[in-house]
């Protein structure tokens with residue numbers, strides 16, 4: 001896909017990976033709408049991105065709510081005059097043991113990480129079809145490929161999002177809408193501020209700009225997926241298929257330290 005002039009909606013484009021992606025896409029000549037719930041954060045991001053000369057508009061709305069999704073899509077299509085790319089990036093996490101996780105936090109993860117992308121994509125499909133050359137980009141997580149202890153619900157919803165994208169890609173094949181799935185590893189964003197796990201626990205963080213650059217390259221190449229985390233991560237994904245007990249054993253050794261480091265990880 002040639003990104004120049006493409007009309008792109010990025011949910012959660014006011015911060016972290018979404019903001020870095022917005023900056024990278026603006027550099028490629030795309031026209032953008034970015035979203036988030038906090039109006040001041042959205043406005044600041046729009047001002048920063050626009051200062052570089054890009055066409056960027058903002059929408060403050062909650063994609064976990066029906067009215068917020070309707071507002072997001074209607075304002076984005078009005079501002080851009082249509083839609084070529086939907087990036088389902090807004091997301092949230094609450095780590096910790098399942099039995100210590102509040103039901104409200106479990107429901108919130110299902111809403112924002114899984115239901116919102118499915119329903120927003122469904123609502124956006126008429127506009128994407130009208131584009132003629134369209135794409136849906138779903139930002140899942142490396143945890144969708146290797147279930148990590150203390151992230152059971154997050155793993156479930158991100159794996160659900162990834163398989164949703166795969167099925168939809170095949171459903172839409174030959175109809176002018178491609179689907180790309182992104183599996184970031186630990187990335188240095190505000191979402192990770194309450195996570196104290198470091199490289200020794202498998203949480204070596206990379207900058208959001210590196211993830212964004214990889215997404216842009218995959219959008220241009222129309223590849224199926226972006227998997228971050230390098231060679232070590234790729235080997236572990238392979239091991240998780242061929243010898244899952246070995247991955248269990250590795251996590252068993254890390255469990256006490258990992259639980260202590262992630263038990264307060266919350267960004268919902």
Ligand SMILES: NC(=O)c1ccc[n+]([C@@H]2O[C@H](COP(=O)([O-])OP(=O)(O)OC[C@H]3O[C@@H](n4cnc5c(N)ncnc54)[C@H](OP(=O)(O)O)[C@@H]3O)[C@@H](O)[C@H]2O)c1
Pocket residue numbers: 011012013014015016017018035036037038039041061062063064089090091092093112139140141142183184185186187188189190191192267268
């Ligand atoms: N950082 C990582 O290590 C990592 C790793 C794997 C996957 N991911 C995924 O990457 C995506 C981006 O995460 P990030 O690390 O860039 O996080 P971030 O810096 O916290 O940004 C999250 C963005 O989503 C918005 N958002 C959250 N809930 C929303 C809602 N209900 N409605 C509308 N906007 C909402 C936030 O704005 P408001 O708070 O103002 O709403 C913000 O713009 C998420 O899907 C996350 O699960 C992140």
